[in-house]
Amino acid sequence: MPHPVRPRTVLAALTAAAATAAALAVVPPTQASDSPSARAAVPRELSETTQLAERRSLVVGRRFFEMGAEDGRYPATGFHTRGEMGGFWTPPIKLLDGLWFKAGSTWLTSSRYTSGWGYQRMDLGTHDGVAITRTDFVPGSMRAGLVRLRLDSPTATTLDLSVDAHSELMKVYPWGETKPTDQRTYNLADTGKVRRGALLFQEQGTPPATNAERHDYAAVVGSTLTPASTDLGPDHRGPQDPAVICPASGPDAPTQPAYCDDTEYGKGTGGALHYRVRVPAGGRTVWFAVAGSDNGAVAARRSFDAALDRPGRRLDAVLAARRQVNAWSRVAVPGDRLLERSIAWSKQNLAESVQQARDLKVRVTHAGTVYPAPKGTVARADWIGAGWPDYPWLFATDGEYTGFASVAAGQFAAIERHLKALRDVSRVANGRSGKIVHEVTPDGQVYFGAKGDEGNTDETAKFPSAVALVWRWTGDDGFRDAMYPASVRAMRYIFRVLDRDGDLWPEGLGNVERPGMGEEKLDNTVYTIRGLRDLADLAASKGDTSTRRWANRRAAAMQRRFDKAWWYGRGTAQYADSLDDPGNEKVFQRHWIGVTPAEAELRMPNGRLRPVAPTDHARALVAKRQESCYSGKYGLFHTGTGATTDPGGNKGATCDSAVSTRPAERSVFTLNTSIIAVAEAALGRMRRGQVQRWTTDNAQVQLDRSVWELPGAMPEIAPSPDFGANIDKLFTERSSALQAWGTYGVLWPVVHYQLGVSPDVGRHRLRVVPDIPDGQHALSVSHLRLGRGWVDIETTRGTDRLRTEVSHARGLRLVVGAVLPPERAVKRVRLDGERSAYVVVRTPRGREVRVSAGRARHAEVVVVLR
Known part of the structure; x- marks a missing residue:
């Protein structure tokens, strides 16, 4: 059954640009920018500077996600398989426990974490005169994640840059305590090597469990840069070496330490890539990728190469997709x-x-x-x-x-x-x-x-x-x-x-x-x-x-x-x-x-x-x-x-x-x-x-x-x-x-009840009867999607009148109105400036004034109150 603290069972994951375009097949009209909703300022980034080591970070795509901490570390996270639910994943498998960067002799940690629409960013400080910013995102529906390092310097310089990666190739199920097998037996040891300037991690074989299937898992880590040297070994967890290991979970498990870097379930390995990076005056951008597959090294490398093909455009596509979500x-x-x-x-x-x-x-x-x-x-x-x-x-x-x-x-x-x-x-x-x-x-x-x-x-x-x-x-x-x-x-x-x-x-x-x-x-x-x-x-x-x-x-x-x-x-x-x-x-x-x-x-x-x-x-x-x-x-x-x-x-x-x-x-x-x-x-x-x-x-x-x-x-x-x-x-x-x-x-509560939107698009009907909360005088929504079209709604509440204006892009049979305030009655109703017939319907929401507007694509109803 689910975890005991919840009755049952998002950060958030990224929608791929192409997939979002398909999902939003109807393009919002250009006048969206003129609506009151569009003019409202909503920040597309939120930042945090306190307790970053204690806060989880997350960036997600349709087939890839990454979770660590907001200071740039990767603590052992999650409970289904204790400590192994964070890191880098391309479902149904995990790829890495973490990815760490070093400038000169200093491992980079974040002093400011920013969550944006489709990405996360970390300010990593200034090292050897170079200010470093890290941005992580997932390109489209790829089984890969991209990391952009922005290196800013007022003068030309050379920076020694290294990346550590520690693998943990592991299937999402079994979990830590499932029967008759769990990850202590199902998870096999990883191997590591360097191929074509990138780290290649693999887990191959058949777990010693009934009905287990032979598998070939692979992860690739690298950059558009060519490494000057490489290392392989069992550790390579950046500043988290030597690792604190959490015990496996279970009724007889010893007490956990306050913080863990890995767990007894872990059977990964590690590697490092070292670069000499020339940074011109004004700075430059360097790209890294993590990619993987449960279908072998060739498929993983294919995703890796695709992700690093014009990565800047891939970031632009993610940002564009998120703007369309907002539209x-x-x-x-x-x-x-x-x-x-x-x-x-x-x-x-x-x-x-x-x-x-x-x-x-x-x-x-x-x-x-x-x-x-x-x-x-x-x-x-x-x-x-x-x-x-x-x-x-x-x-x-x-x-x-x-x-x-x-x-x-x-x-x-x-x-x-x-x-x-x-x-x-x-x-x-x-x-x-x-x-x-x-x-x-x-x-x-x-x-x-x-x-x-x-x-x-x-x-x-x-x-x-x-x-x-x-x-x-x-x-x-x-x-x-x-x-x-x-x-x-x-x-x-x-x-x-x-x-x-x-x-x-x-x-x-x-x-x-x-x-x-x-x-x-x-x-x-x-x-x-x-x-x-x-x-x-x-x-x-x-x-x-x-x-x-x-x-x-x-x-x-x-x-x-x-x-x-x-x-x-x-x-x-x-x-x-x-x-x-x-x-x-x-x-x-x-x-x-x-x-x-x-x-x-x-x-x-x-x-x-x-x-x-x-x-x-x-x-x-x-x-x-x-x-x-x-x-x-x-x-x-x-x-x-x-x-x-x-x-x-x-x-x-x-x-x-x-x-x-x-x-x-x-x-x-x-x-x-x-x-x-x-x-x-x-x-x-x-x-x-x-x-x-x-x-x-x-x-x-x-x-x-x-x-x-x-x-x-x-x-x-x-x-x-x-x-x-x-x-x-x-x-x-x-x-x-x-x-x-x-x-x-x-x-x-806002769209269906306060704005009062009750569509029945399959029968070509739409009812809009708003109910503005006390203390507010206006609500609106622009480009609320209905079928293959949209509807704009503005409603206001004054001392003596209620106004609802509706415009929509489909020939729906339209009913427009408003919920009457308690102890108020209707004096008269106007539809598009003309006196109109209406009905008052008692509902659990209260008394609803409703006016039939036929198939009009625009209607303004004003209810004058007694």
């Missing part, structure tokens, strides 16, 4: 610039997180307890990586949450391919059963989510909802048609297999994997209801009457019984976390999933949107979560505090009279905070301290220098009472430095 969904929040910047950086985080692997041998390991022969092969998989460094692979639940942020950011291709990868791997692992896998490493290992595994039920239930979401935003009938059979099978599987007692509440694991829960989990139930409604909507669009009726009838039956079966009440104002069989006894443990009945939005057959919970209970539970027993400085606790029978007792405030069997877990995951931010917005809770509280929490841990570890990266867990802060933990015990799902909590 879509340019949101302006004049009253909340922190949130505005978080949206911009979250779009970059998502784009960075896109990953790709080839030739995945699908192997079902049942939570690391077996290592069988592969069941089949998936030729290619593209996905949105969950988190770095320990979860950069394919997850169902992560992608299904991240999908909301992806469509709001206009990154359609990434989420479509993610869902396709889930379908393809699930088909090999689980046949045509319908069960969606949980966790897949880039070599095709299915750690959890096969038919014999208990759950994860919610991921199967969320799959049709993710498909429907993407189809509504893209209108991509080809995608819908390709994913529809898997969506039908997913929901049929739940009721055929996962509802063993036939009470409509599916059994199996959900997002919270904690002891003492009943067989039936709240989030599984909530997302099953939503999945049924979304499947019915897809079925209606396909003309599949039988499936539409089946899904709607099931959903209606569950909704009728939901509140009586799940509302815990008794002074808690919350739902039960689970039901215990027999008898469906309500179990209340205060986990974050208690918010999902207010967060999950149902599209009803009449087209109306509503949460699973009745509005009064949804509002009550969300308001309760604002209290100190459920939340802290940076967001929502995983498990709230209060009376408990656990021997550890209550670690915090008490907000109700219930007694739980579980202790509090006051760890703040950015996903949990996202869930409640969405719930607040869905209920129209736009007053100060409501939705803004949670969007600010996630934005702060991403962009506030007093909180962040890695500038601009949305982390997995915020600083919190029971977790602490990543920067204070061992490098081998931290949560993800960047986790994609936290972007859900900033992009979706």
